[in-house]
Amino acid sequence: MTPAAASVILCYHRVARLVSDPFHLAVPPELFAEHVAVIARHRPVALTALAAEVAGGDVPPGGVAVTFDDGYVDNLRAAKPLLEAAGVPATVFVTTGATGDPAPYWWDELEALLAPGGGPQPPRALELTVDGETRAWPPGATVSDRGTAFEVWAWLRTRAPQSIAAGMSQVRAWAGAEPALVADALRTMTVEELRELVESGTIACGAHTRTHPLLGAHPAAVQREEVGGSRDDLETWLGTPVATFAYPFGRRVIEYRGSSVRVVRSLGFACAVTTDPGPVTARSPLHELPRHVVPVDLDGPAFERWLAERLAPPPGSPPLRRLAKRVRRDLRERLTPAGRL
Numbered sequence: 001m002t003p004a005a006a007s008v009i010l011c012y013h014r015v016a017r018l019v020s021d022p023f024h025l026a027v028p029p030e031l032f033a034e035h036v037a038v039i040a041r042h043r044p045v046a047l048t049a050l051a052a053e054v055a056g057g058d059v060p061p062g063g064v065a066v067t068f069d070d071g072y073v074d075n076l077r078a079a080k081p082l083l084e085a086a087g088v089p090a091t092v093f094v095t096t097g098a099t100g101d102p103a104p105y106w107w108d109e110l111e112a113l114l115a116p117g118g119g120p121q122p123p124r125a126l127e128l129t130v131d132g133e134t135r136a137w138p139p140g141a142t143v144s145d146r147g148t149a150f151e152v153w154a155w156l157r158t159r160a161p162q163s164i165a166a167g168m169s170q171v172r173a174w175a176g177a178e179p180a181l182v183a184d185a186l187r188t189m190t191v192e193e194l195r196e197l198v199e200s201g202t203i204a205c206g207a208h209t210r211t212h213p214l215l216g217a218h219p220a221a222v223q224r225e226e227v228g229g230s231r232d233d234l235e236t237w238l239g240t241p242v243a244t245f246a247y248p249f250g251r252r253v254i255e256y257r258g259s260s261v262r263v264v265r266s267l268g269f270a271c272a273v274t275t276d277p278g279p280v281t282a283r284s285p286l287h288e289l290p291r292h293v294v295p296v297d298l299d300g301p302a303f304e305r306w307l308a309e310r311l312a313p314p315p316g317s318p319p320l321r322r323l324a325k326r327v328r329r330d331l332r333e334r335l336t337p338a339g340r341l
């Protein structure tokens with residue numbers, strides 16, 4: 001194992017085996033078990049503890065903080081037992097407006113409606129009119145055609161919740177589907193399940209807004225309501241302080257902006273995490289800690305190599321080839337839409 005120089009925060013979403021996973025959100029349970037075994041051989045650290053190290057100006061190397069976004073029920077059913085058995089702490093960021101809602105997230109429903117496995121595609125164009133704007137996608141648009149699917153997703157996600165709901169009802173009408181009839185495995189946790197998730201102390205909950213908006217597209221007052229509201233919900237439900245926040249989608253400028261950071265800081269969070277990749281050091285900004293979204297298809301040895309690369313010492317004066325490789329990798333991580341929810 002290469003000696004570690006940095007610490008990192010990992011971002012997962014789901015631990016599940018899905019038939020179709022176009023957003024690359026789900027790590028199959030048997031692979032996640034291998035990831036946990038690798039993490040346990042490094043320095044597993046709770047996110048709040050890592051943030052305290054950053055605040056104290058001393059981050060020992062090799063720290064790995066595990067996080068999950070969005071609060072899917074498989075975090076409780078599949079991830080928690082593995083994490084507890086290995087003594088690996090984790091933080092689950094919860095969209096509190098989705099808590100206890102049997103309906104899935106709109107992007108999961110979009111996938112279910114557009115996926116090729118979901119039945120024949122209607123032979124007509126998918127035409128959506130939202131907020132006075134109209135756009136059409138040609139017949140045969142499917143999620144397997146990532147370009148089109150991500151266009152629909154990207155076109156909707158900047159909007160207010162009621163506008164996204166309006167768009168989704170038009171997608172449903174186009175597909176001839178009932179509203180939000182989706183398997184139990186796609187749903188998020190209930191309040192009772194969140195309590196069960198945190199009861200042993202291995203897993204903590206963090207805030208992730210109420211409706212998962214693209215924060216940067218909304219005024220500061222709306223952002224404050226979303227961010228502070230989700231923390232209030234969790235503190236009421238769990239009876240413990242909630243000190244951490246994850247920006248929905250998570251990339252600076254594209255998906256949140258300076259006003260979002262000011263809102264989060266002013267609400268007194270100990271730290272907040274992004275999905276911009278990078279190492280955590282004593283110089284990392286506490287309210288914009290970088291996170292690596294973990295690729296969903298790595299087995300144990302591949303994950304170990306992937307992790308070692310991210311924990312490796314930053315080269316003092318790297319040969320150009322290595323620098324170019326690092327820049328290419330970072331660009332690829334920033335540009336891949338997968339996993340940024």
Ligand SMILES: [Zn+2]
Pocket residue numbers: 069070208212247248249340341
């Ligand atoms: Zn999210």
